[in-house]
Amino acid sequence: MGVPEKIDTENLVELHNLKEYFPVRTGAFSTVPLKAVDGVSFNIRAGETLGLVGESGCGKTTVGRTMLRLYKPTGGEFYFDGELVTDKNIHRLRKQMQMVFQDPYSSLDPRMTVEDIIGEPLDIYHLYSSKAQRHERIMELMELVGLNAEHATRYAHEFSGGQRQRIGIARALAVNPKFIVCDEPVSALDVSIQAQVINMFEDLQKKLGVAYLFIAHDLLVVHHISKRIAVMYLGKLVEIADADDLNDNPIHPYTLSLLSAIPIPDPKTARASKRIVLEGDVPSPMHMPSGCPFRTRCRYATEQCAKEMPPLTDRGNGHSVACWNR
Amino acid sequence: MAANYDIPTPKKRLLSLQINPKLFEKATDEEKKQQDVMAQSTTFFRDGMRRLMKNPLAVISMIILIFVILVMAIAPSVVPYGYDEIITVEGVRDKEAANLKPFEYSPKEQAYMEKYNVQVFPHIMGTDELCRDYFIRVVYGTRVSFFVGIFASLMVLVIGTIYGAIAGYAGGKTDLIMMRIVDIIYSLPDILIIILLSVVLRETLDVSKVPLLGGLGSNMISMFIVFGLLYWVGMARLVRGQVLQTKENEYVLAAKSMGASSGRIIRKHILPNCLSVIIITTAQQIPTAIFTESYLSFIGLGVSLPRPSLGSLANAARSGMQSYPWKLVFPAAAIVLIVLAFNLIGDAMRDAFDPKLRK
Numbered sequence: 165m166g167v168p169e170k171i172d173t174e175n176l177v178e179l180h181n182l183k184e185y186f187p188v189r190t191g192a193f194s195t196v197p198l199k200a201v202d203g204v205s206f207n208i209r210a211g212e213t214l215g216l217v218g219e220s221g222c223g224k225t226t227v228g229r230t231m232l233r234l235y236k237p238t239g240g241e242f243y244f245d246g247e248l249v250t251d252k253n254i255h256r257l258r259k260q261m262q263m264v265f266q267d268p269y270s271s272l273d274p275r276m277t278v279e280d281i282i283g284e285p286l287d288i289y290h291l292y293s294s295k296a297q298r299h300e301r302i303m304e305l306m307e308l309v310g311l312n313a314e315h316a317t318r319y320a321h322e323f324s325g326g327q328r329q330r331i332g333i334a335r336a337l338a339v340n341p342k343f344i345v346c347d348e349p350v351s352a353l354d355v356s357i358q359a360q361v362i363n364m365f366e367d368l369q370k371k372l373g374v375a376y377l378f379i380a381h382d383l384l385v386v387h388h389i390s391k392r393i394a395v396m397y398l399g400k401l402v403e404i405a406d407a408d409d410l411n412d413n414p415i416h417p418y419t420l421s422l423l424s425a426i427p428i429p430d431p432k433t434a435r436a437s438k439r440i441v442l443e444g445d446v447p448s449p450m451h452m453p454s455g456c457p458f459r460t461r462c463r464y465a466t467e468q469c470a471k472e473m474p475p476l477t478d479r480g481n482g483h484s485v486a487c488w489n490r
Numbered sequence: 491m492a493a494n495y496d497i498p499t500p501k502k503r504l505l506s507l508q509i510n511p512k513l514f515e516k517a518t519d520e521e522k523k524q525q526d527v528m529a530q531s532t533t534f535f536r537d538g539m540r541r542l543m544k545n546p547l548a549v550i551s552m553i554i555l556i557f558v559i560l561v562m563a564i565a566p567s568v569v570p571y572g573y574d575e576i577i578t579v580e581g582v583r584d585k586e587a588a589n590l591k592p593f594e595y596s597p598k599e600q601a602y603m604e605k606y607n608v609q610v611f612p613h614i615m616g617t618d619e620l621c622r623d624y625f626i627r628v629v630y631g632t633r634v635s636f637f638v639g640i641f642a643s644l645m646v647l648v649i650g651t652i653y654g655a656i657a658g659y660a661g662g663k664t665d666l667i668m669m670r671i672v673d674i675i676y677s678l679p680d681i682l683i684i685i686l687l688s689v690v691l692r693e694t695l696d697v698s699k700v701p702l703l704g705g706l707g708s709n710m711i712s713m714f715i716v717f718g719l720l721y722w723v724g725m726a727r728l729v730r731g732q733v734l735q736t737k738e739n740e741y742v743l744a745a746k747s748m749g750a751s752s753g754r755i756i757r758k759h760i761l762p763n764c765l766s767v768i769i770i771t772t773a774q775q776i777p778t779a780i781f782t783e784s785y786l787s788f789i790g791l792g793v794s795l796p797r798p799s800l801g802s803l804a805n806a807a808r809s810g811m812q813s814y815p816w817k818l819v820f821p822a823a824a825i826v827l828i829v830l831a832f833n834l835i836g837d838a839m840r841d842a843f844d845p846k847l848r849k
Binding site: 265 | 739740741743744745746747748749750754758759762763765
C-alpha cells in the first residue's frame with residue numbers, strides 16, 4: 165500500500181501497513197522475527213466502532229498495543245486525527261487515546277484505591293487545579309460508569325469482575341479521549357455481566373462520542389457493538405466490512421468458518437446449518453506459510469495462493485477481502 | 491402455602507426448583523441498602539497498621555523493642571556509672587568490686603552504706619573483672635548494636651532498592667551489565683574486605699573527629715563502608731526479581747498506556763507492590779547486621795576498646811563462663827531479644843501489608 169499521498173481528515177484513526185515483529189532467540193546469537201502483525205491497515209471515523217476479531221494469537225492485541233506505542237512498531241504509519249504518531253508526540257496524543265484491558269484483575273493496581281486508580285491519568289497530565297476539583301471529576305466519572313461514590317476509597321480486589329472493568333473504563337475516560345482501544349474488555353466476564361458492560365460501552369459512545377477499536381474473539385459481541393468488523397488471521401487482515409454485510413455476506417473462507425462456529429440459540433436452526441470445521445492447526449507465526457497464511461487450511465487454495473499473498477481488494481460497499489479465489 | 495389461595499401455583503415441572511415467583515416481593519430501596527453495607531475503608535497504611543496491631547506476637551515484639559530503646563535512652567542518665575569507669579567508693583578505686591553477682595555489693599560499698607546510712611545504686615547485672623558496672627556496659631553495647639543494625643540496613647535498603655529497581659525495570663542490556671556487577675561484588679569475601687579496610691582506614695582516616703561516628707573507631711567505619719559496598723547486593727537481586735515479576739502485570743502496561751513516566755511507574759506501581767518483600771528483607775537485615783557486628787566484635791574487629799558491644803562483651807565473658815555465667819547470659823539474651831523482636835515484626839508487617847491476605 166505504501167505511504168498515502170492524502171490523509172482523509174474525516175478519519176480519526178488511519179493505520180497504514182502496520183508491522184510488528186518480535187525477535188525470537190533461536191540460538192546464542194541468532195534471532196528469527198515473529199511476525200505478530202504483518203501489514204495491517206484500517207480506518208476508524210470519530211465516534212465509530214471497529215470490531216477486530218480473530219483467534220487467539222493472531223495479533224489482535226498487538227495491533228491495539230502497537231497503536232498506543234506500548235510496543236515500538238517495526239513498520240507502517242499511524243495517523244491520529246490527521247497527525248502522524250511518533251515517539252515525540254505520543255505523550256501528548258495519549259491524552260486522546262486510551263486503553264481498556266482484557267483482565268480486570270491484573271489491570272488495576274492492588275495497592276491503589278479506586279479514587280487513585282481513576283485519578284491517575286488526571287495526575288499524569290495535571291488536569292486539575294485543586295484536590296477538590298480532582299475529587300469532583302473522579303466522582304463524575306464513577307457516576308458515569310455506574311459506580312457508587314462510597315466505592316472511591318476501596319481497593320480493586322474488593323470488587324467483582326464487572327465492577328472492576330467499570331473502574332478500568334472510568335480510568336480510560338478520565339482524560340476525555342477521542343479513541344479507546346478496548347482489548348477484549350468483556351471476555352473475562354461472565355455472560356450476564358458482559359451484556360451490562362457492552363451496553364455501557366454503547367451508552368458512553370452515544371454520550372461522549374468516543375471511537376472504539378473493539379478487540380474480541382466473540383463474533384456475536386463484536387457484531388452487536390461494531391459498525392464495521394475487521395477479521396484477522398495470523399497477523400494479516402483478511403476481510404473488513406460493515407458489520408451486517410459481513411454477517412450476511414461473508415466472502416473470505418476464514419470468515420465463513422468463524423461465522424459458522426457461532427452457537428445458535430435455536431436448536432432447529434442449529435441442526436439445519438452446517439458447521440465448517442477447519443482442518444489442521446494454526447501455523448506457527450515464526451514459520452509462516454508462503455503466500456496466503458490461510459492456504460494450509462483453506463479448501464479453496466490453489467497454486468497461486470502459495471506464491472503470493474492476495475491483496476485486500478474492495479468488493480463494493482467498503483467490503484474488502486484478501487483472497488484470490490472468492 | 492396453604493394460606494395463599496389467591497396466588498395460583500404454576501404448573502409443576504420435573505426439573506424446576508419448584509419455586510413460585512409470585513410469592514416473592516420486590517425489595518425496597520432501604521432493604522437494598524442494608525445489603526450494601528461494606529467495611530469501613532481506610533488508607534493503605536492505616537489499614538496495615540490496624541492489622542499489625544491485631545497480631546499478638548508483633549505487639550509483644552514492639553513492646554520489647556520500645557522497652558529496650560527506652561532503657562538505652564534513659565539508663566545512662568540514671569545509672570551513676572560510666573561504661574569505662576571503675577567503681578570508686580569515696581573517691582578511692584574499689585578493687586574488691588570485680589566479678590560481682592547481680593545486685594551484689596562489694597565489702598567496701600557495704601561498709602560505706604552502713605557508715606552513712608545511704609543506698610548505693612545497685613549493680614543490676616553485677617560487675618566485670620575490671621570492676622566496671624556490667625549493666626551500663628550492656629546498655630552501651632546494645633546501643634552500638636542497634637545503631638549498627640539500623641544504619642547498615644537503611645544503607646542496604648536505599649542502595650539495594652534503587653539499584654535493583656532500575657536493573658529490573660530497564661531490563662535488557664542494562665540489566666545484564668548491572669547484574670554482572672552484582673555477581674562480581676557477591677563473590678568478594680566480606681571478612682577479608684572488612685579487615686583490609688579497617689587496616690587502611692586506621693592509617694588514613696582520623697575518625698575521632700567525625701561527629702556521631704567518632705567514638706566508634708575505624709573498625710566500625712570500615713564495617714559501614716563494607717555494608718554500603720557489599721551487602722546491598724542481596725537486596726538488589728531480590729528487588730530486581732520482584733520488579734521483573736511485578737512489571738509483567740497489566741496495570742504497569744495500563745500506566746504506560748496512560749503516559750506515565752518510568753519514574754512514576756517505579757514509584758507508584760512497582761515499588762509499592764514489592765513493598766512487602768522489601769520490608770521483610772529490611773527487617774531481617776537489621777538482625778543480620780547486628781549479628782555481623784557481634785561476630786566481628788567477637789573476633790576482635792568490632793568497636794575499639796573500651797567501648798563495649800554485645801559481641802565483644804560475650805567474647806570477654808567466654809573465658810569465665812563456668813564461674814560467672816551471667817556475664818555471658820546478659821549480652822547473649824540482649825542479642826536474642828533484639829534479633830527475635832525484629833524478625834517477628836518483619837514477619838507481621840509482611841502479613842499486615844499484603845492486601846491479598848486481608849480478611
